[in-house]
């Protein structure tokens with residue numbers, strides 16, 4: 661066969677290239693065209709999981725595709741968030757982060773594999789989650805003052821449950837313990853969902869946890885609630901005093917849970933996700949489920965991507981100051 665003349669070959673390639681340029685790229689299928697995975701960095705049944713499933717359900721209706729929760733627990737939530745931060749930025753992997761993973765974690769994990777501000781596209785705040793001090797129902801103290809006196813006497817004999825170094829329960833109880841002046845045995849769980857089961861069973865003595873995990877058990881009387889770390893009582897638990905009323909005005913702290921996507925997720929995708937989140941947070945049924953569990957939906961500024969970015973920047977600074985010098989290494 662006679663060799664092809666080079667000018668013809670060049671013309672052929674030029675024609676192919678021109679056709680390629682002129683042929684518009686296949687439009688990216690309208691997002692979303694398949695289910696979306698939401699990584700929850702703690703065990704199922706805990707506060708972050710509860711918030712993720714409530715807003716995820718409503719967002720699925722708006723997006724027309726299922727949001728499927730995948731629980732990836734470990735290292736106070738940083739295992740799941742690290743994995744999510746490295747997922748393809750295509751909108752099909754998002755995550756529920758919180759005050760621990762995107763606020764306190766850099767202060768307790770010097771070698772953390774992500775930057776809470778730089779490595780994520782913020783979608784929006786899902787809910788504020790006030791903190792309560794709770795104990796097993798037969799704990800030998802009738803109120804917070806008696807608890808503090810007993811704790812000072814019995815220090816390391818006490819077992820405090822938490823969800824891993826850097827988690828909300830660990831971080832807030834680090835502050836609480838230093839204010840009380842107690843060094844308990846700190847028992848790590850993969851989330852405060854399983855920790856609560858052991859508290860109800862009396863296997864551990866106390867914990868600091870997010871209200872949305874606790875309301876049903878407190879209302880059922882299966883655990884004791886000493887105080888809520890807010891300036892005013894929670895409408896979901898009107899009988900539970902504030903820390904100020906209970907004699908510890910200096911312990912004021914509230915947590916939060918928010919949705920993030922990996923860095924580089926396209927703006928039209930993050931907008932769709934934020935629109936679906938805002939619609940969920942305005943939906944009367946969704947709001948009622950969160951408010952009945954004591955969740956706080958008042959911080960509307962942080963429900964926007966820019967607002968959440970600024971909020972996270974402030975939280976990283978706040979916790980690096982608050983935890984400076986605090987004993988954050990796990991006792992056991």
Ligand code: MLT
Pocket residue numbers: 702703706707708709737758760822823826827828829830850851852853
């Ligand atoms: C959970 O969902 O288990 C919590 O958010 C854990 C924590 O940070 O205390």
